[in-house]
Amino acid sequence: MISSLYKWRFLFLAALAAACVALWPGVQAGVQVDNRLSAWFLEGDPALVAYHTFQQRFGNDEVVIIGVHDPATLLTSRNFRRLRQLSQALEHHPDVAAVLGAGTTSVPAPDGLHSARQLLDSTTTPAAVQRYLARQPTLRAQLFSPDYRTARLLVVLRSSPDFDDRRGEILGQLRTLTEAHVPKGRAWLGGVGVVYAGLNALSQQDFGLFLGLGYVLMFVVFWLLYRNLWLLLYTLGIVGLATYITLGLYGLLGYRLNLMTVLLPVIIILLGLMDALHVVNERNHLAGPGSTGPTDTLQALRNLARPCLATMLTTVAGFLALLSSPMAILRVFGVFAALGIALCLVFTFGLGVLLLPHAAPSPRATHTTSTRLVAFYGFVLRHRRLATVVSVVLVGLGLWGATRLRADTYTLGYLPTDNIVVRDHQALEAAWGPYLPLELLVEPRPGYSLSSPAVLRAAAAFSDSARTLHSAGEVFGFHSLYQAGLETRYGPRGGQLLGQSGAVKDIASRLQNDYPQLLGQFEHKPSGTGRITVSGRMLSARQLTATTDTLLRMARHTLGPVANVRPAGYQPLYARITDYVTTSQTNSLLLSFVLVLGLVWTFVGNFRLALLALIPNVFPVVVLLGVMGWAGIALDTATASIAAIVLSFCTDDTVHFIHAYREQRRAGLGPYAARHVTIAHVGPTIVLTSAVLFGGYAVMMLASLQTVFLFGLLTSLSIAAALYGEVIIFPLLLERFDRE
Template sequence: MITTLYRWRFLFLVFLVGLCALLWPGVRAGVQVDNSLAAWFLEDDPALVAYQEFQERFGNDEVVIIGVHDSTTLLTPGNSQRLRHLSLALEAHPAVAAVLSAGTTTVPTPNGLHAARPLLDSGATPAAARRYLSRRPTLRQQLFSPDYRTARLLVVLRASPNFDDQRGEILTQLRRITGAHVPRGSYWLGGVGVVYAGLNALSQQDFGLFLGLGYALMFVLIWLLYRNLWLLLYTLGIVSLATYVTLGVYGLLGYRLNLMTVLLPVIIILLGLMDALHVVNERNHLARPGSTGPADTLQALRNLARPCLATMLTTVAGFLALLSSPMAILRVFGVFAALGIGLCLVFTFGLGVLVLPYAAPSPRATRITSNRLVTFYELVLRHRRLATAASVWLVALGLWGATRLRADTYTLGYLPANHLVVHDHQALEAAWGPYLPLELLVEPRSGYSLASPAVLQAAAAFADSARTLRSAGQVFGFQSLYQAGLETRYGPRGGQLLGQASAVQDMDARLRQDYPQLLAQFVHQPSGTGRITVSGRMLSARQLTATTDTLLRMASHTLGPVARVRPAGYQPLYARITNYVTTSQTNSLLLSFLLVLGLVWVFVGNFRLAVLALIPNVFPVVVLLGVMGWAGIAMDTATVSIAAIVLSFCTDDTVHFIHAYREQRRRGLGPAAARHRTVAHVGPTIVLTSAVLFGGYAVMLLASLQTVFLFGLLTSLSIAAALYGEVIIFPLLLERFDRD
C-alpha cells in the first residue's frame, strides 16, 4: 500500500488541491458561530419542546434589562423626558417587540380607565407622578426602585429564525441607543442574553488568539528540535489539511462552530503531531549514514502502518462514545472529532510519501532524548519502590479528589472581574436588586380559570412567599395585572379586592378591552395558561435548580389546590445542562474505556497486556478529575471534553509503546531488554510530543477568559500526567507483570 501510494503521490497532491477548492464554501460557512439551543439539545428533548411551546404562547422570553440611575432622583422634568425618548427609541428598533418602562406606561386620566395618558407626559409634574405611584405600589415596583433613583426598562426582543446569530449585534445597537440618551456611567444592561453575548465574543477572541499563539509555539519548538523546514512543512500540513477538510465537511452539512466544536483543532493537532513525530522518530532510527532516497521513509511508514491504524481506531472509538450523550452538541463534537482523527491518519501517510523523502534525517534530538530517557528509566528501576509508592499515592489522591468533584455551570464566573458585563450586572443588582427572570406557568385545575378569585388570591399569596427568598426579588405575573388595575381604580387597597368576583370580572373585561397586548404577555387565552415571572439573582445551574425546587414547593402550598405550576422559559434548560454534563461524562468515559480495551486487546492479542495498557490511560484521567475536585473546578460544558482529549492522547502513545515492545519480544529479546529497547525507541517521541504540546497549551494560562484559562491549565496538567503514565507507570507494570 505504501509503495502504491508513493507511486501515485502526485495524483494524490492534485486530489488534495481539488478537494480543498471544493470544500472552501463549507469551511467559510462552518467557521461561523452558532450557540443556539438547536445546537445544544436534541430536537425531541422534552425540555426543548416545552421551551418552544412556551415561546409559541408568550413569544421570545429573552428580555434585556436596562437600569437607568440618577444619584438624586429620576423624578425630574429632564429625567422624565430622557426616559420617554429612550423608551421610544428602543421601541423603534426592529428587533424589539415591546418596552415596558416608565416612559411607555400609560395611566388613566381622571375621567376613567378608558381614557389614558403617558405616566411621564410633559404636563405631569414629578410630584404628581410620585403621588400617583405611591397609591399604586404594584405599578411602582415594576418601574422604579423605592428611592426613585433607579428605573428599570424591560426590553422584550422579537423572536426570529436567526435570532441567536444576531443577538450580539442587536445588544450592541441597544447599548448604543441607550448611550445616546443617558450619560455614560448612568445606565447598565443585564440579562441572560447579555451575559452569553459577552461570553461568546470574548471566548472567540481569547480562544482564537491563544490557540493561535499555542500553535505557533508548538511549531517553533518543532523547528528548534529538528531544524528542518521539510519536517515543519510535514507536521504543519497534516494538522492544517485535517482541520480544513473537517471544517469543510462540517460546514457543508449545515453545522456551525459552537462552544464544543471550536475545540476540533485542539483534537486534530494532538493526534496529528503525535503520529507525525512517531513517523519522524522511526525514520531517524532507520536512517543509515550516507543513505539517500525514499527507502527509509517508506520503510518507516510501513513499520508504523499497523500501530497508527490501531491508534486511529481506538481514538475514534473513544470519541464516538459521545454518541451516548443526551446532548446534541456533544454528539456532533464526537462525530467530527472522529472524522478529524481519521483524516490525520490519511495525511500522515499521504504527506509522508510526498514531503518526507525531501527531508534529511535529523536523529540528533531523537538520539539525545533516547540516551537521557534510558538513563532516567534505569534510575526509576533502581528506585522502583519509591516510584511505585509515588504512583499509588498520586492515584489515591486523584481518586479522593474526584469524590469532591461536582457538576455545575456559572456562566458569569467565566468572565474577568473587570469585564463590562460583570460591572453592569453588579451595578444593576446593587441599585435594583435581583433582576433575572425565572418563568413559571400556571394551569388552572378543572372548574377554575385565571380570572377566578381563588386562583388570583393564591397567585398573590405565592408572590408574597417568593419575595421572602434571598435569591428572589420582585414577582410579576397575570395576577399583578388585576392587582394593578384594581389599585388604579380603588387606590392602594384595591389589591385586597382580588377575592371579590364582581370586581375581578369587571377588571378582566377592562383588561381584555383596553390592554390586550399587555394581557397577552402574561395570559395565553387559547390554553388558559398564566405566566408568573420571579426576578432572581444570577445563579449557577445547581443553585438555580435548588431555587426552582423551592419555588415549586411554595407554589404547591399556595396554588396547588387550584392550579398546576411548572417551570418554563430558558432557565430550566440552563439548569438541565448540569445533569446532561454528568450523564455524558460518565457514560462516554465508561463506554470509551471499554471500546479502547477491546480494540487494544484485538491489536496486541493478549488480554493481560491490554488491561495493563489501560492503566496509563486511566491515570491522567484520574489526575485530571482529582485536580478539578481539589481545586473546586466544576465539571461543566467548558471542561467536560478534556477527559476525552486526555484519553485520546494516552491511547496513541500506549499503542505505539505496546507495538514496539511486542516487536522486540518477537525478535527474541527478554522482557527487560525489550523494555529498555522500547523506551529507547519510542520514548523520545513520547517525551518530545509531550514537551511540544505542553508548551503550546500552557500559553492559554495567559488568557483572561476563565474557560480558556481552565482549558489550558487542565490540558497541560493532563499532558504531564500522561507522560508520567507512559514513561514511569507503564514500564513498571510491564516489569512487574510481564517477567520471563
C-alpha cells in the first residue's frame, strides 16, 4: 500500500488540490459562528418543544433590561424627557417588539378610565407623577426603584429566524441608542442575552487569539527541535489540510461553528502532530549516516501503518461514543472530530511519501532525548518503590478530588471583572435589585380561568411568598394587571378586591379593550395560560435549579388547588443544557473506555496487556477530574470535553508504546531489554510531543476569559499527567506483570 501511494503520489496531490478548491465554499460557511438553540437540541426534544411553545404564545422571551439612574432623583422634567425619548428610539428599532417602562406607560386621564395619556408626558410635573404612583404601588414597583433614583425599561425583542445570529449586533445597537440619550455611566444593560452575547464575543476573540498563539509556539518549538523546513511543512500540512477539509465538509453539510465544534482544531492538532512525530522519529531511527532517498521514509511508514491505524480507530471510537448523547451539538462534535482524526491518518501517510523523502534525517533531538530517557528510566527503577508510592498517592488524591466534583455553570463568572457586561450587571443589581426573568406558566384547572377570583388571589399569594426569597425580587404576572387596574379604579387598597367577581370582571373588560398588547404579554387567550415573571439574581445552573424548585413548591402550596404551574422560558432550558452536556460527557467517556479497551485488545491480542494499557489512559483523566474537584472547577460545557481530548492523546502514545514493545519481545528480547529499547525508541516522541503541546496550550492561560484560561490550564495539566503515565506508570506496570 505504501509503495502504491508513493507511485501515485502526484495524482494524490492533484486530487488533494481539487478537493481543496471544491471545499472552499464550505470552509467559508463553516467558520461562521452559530450558537442557536436548534444546534444544541435534537429535533423533538421535549425541552425545546416546550420552549418554542412558550415563544409561540408570548413571543420572544428574551428581554433586555435597561436601568437608567440618577444619583439624586429621576423625578425631574429633564429626566422625564430622556426616558420618553429613549423609549421612543427603542420602540422604533425594527427588532424591538415592545418597550415597557415609565416612558411608554399610559395612565387614565382625569376625565375617565377610557381616555389615556402618557405617564411622563410633557405637561406632567414630577410631583404629580410621584402622587399618582403613590396610589399605584403595583405599577410603581415595575417602573421605579423605591428611592426614585433608578428606572427600569423592559425591551422585548422580536422573534426572527436569524435572531441568534444577530443577537450581538442587535444588542450593540440598543446600547448605542441608550448611550445617545442618557449621560455616560448612568445607564446599564442586563439580561440573559446580554451576558450570553458578551461571553460569546469574548470567547471567540480570546479562543481564536490564544489558540493561534499556541499553534505558532508549537511550530516554533518544533522548528527549534528539528531545524528542518520539510519536516515543518509536513506537520503543518497534516494539521492544516485535515482542519481545512473537516471544516469544508462541515460547512457544506449546513453546520456552523459553535461553542463545542470550535474545539475541532484542538483535536486535529493533537493527533496530527503526534502521528507526524512518530513517523519522523521512526525514520530517524532507520536512517544511517548520509542516508538519502525515499527508502527509509517508506519503511518507516510501513512500520507505523498498523499502530497508526490502531490509534486512529481507538480515538475515532472514543469520539463516536458521543453519538449516544441526547444532544445534537455533541453528536455533531463527535462525528466531525472523528472525521478530522481519520483525515490526520490519511495525510500522515499521503504527505509522508510526498515531503519526507526531501527532508534530511534529524536525529539530534531524538538521540539526545532517547539517551536522557533511558537514564531517567534507570533512576525510576532504582527508586521504583518511591515512584509507585507517588503514583498511588496521585491516583488516590485524584479519585478523592473527583468525588468533590460538581456539575454546574455560572456564565457571568467566565467574564473578566472589568468587562462591561459584569460592570453593568453589578450596577444594575445594586441599584434595582434582582432583575433577571424567571418564567412560570399558570394553567387553571377545570372550572377556573385566569380571571377567576380564586386564581387571582392565589397568584397574588404566590407573588408575596416569592418576594421573601433572597434570590428573588419583584414579581409581575397576569394577576398584577388586575391589581394595577383595581388600584387605578379604587386606590391603593384596590388590590384587595381581587376576590370580588364583579370588580374583577369590570377590570378584565377594560384591560381587553384598552391594553390588549400588554395583556397579551401575560395571558394567552386560546390556551387560557397565564404567565408570571419572577425577577431573580444571576445564578449558577445548580442554584437556578434549586430556586426554581423552591418557587414550584410555593406555587403548589398557593396555586396548586386551582392551577398547575410549571417553569418556562429560557432559564429551565439553560439548566437542561448543562445537565445534558455533563451527563452526555460522562456516559460517552465510560463508553469510549470500553471501546478503546476492546480495540486495543484486538490490536495486541492479549487481554492482560490491553487492560494494563488502559491504566495510563485513565490516570490523566483521574488527575484532571481530581484537580477540578479540589480546585472547585465545575464540570460544564467549557470543561467537560477535555477528558475526551485527554483520552485521545494518551491512547495514541500507549498504542505506539505497546506496538514497539511487542515487536521487541517478538524479536527475542527479554522484558527488561524490551522495555529499555522501547523507551529509547518511542519515548522521545512521547516527550517531544508533550513538550510542544504543553507549551502551546499553556499560552491560553494568558487569556482574560475564564473559559479559555481553564481550557489551557486543564489541557496542559492533562498533557503533563499523560506524559507521567506513559513514561513512569506504564513501564512500571510492564515490569510488575511481564517479568523475566
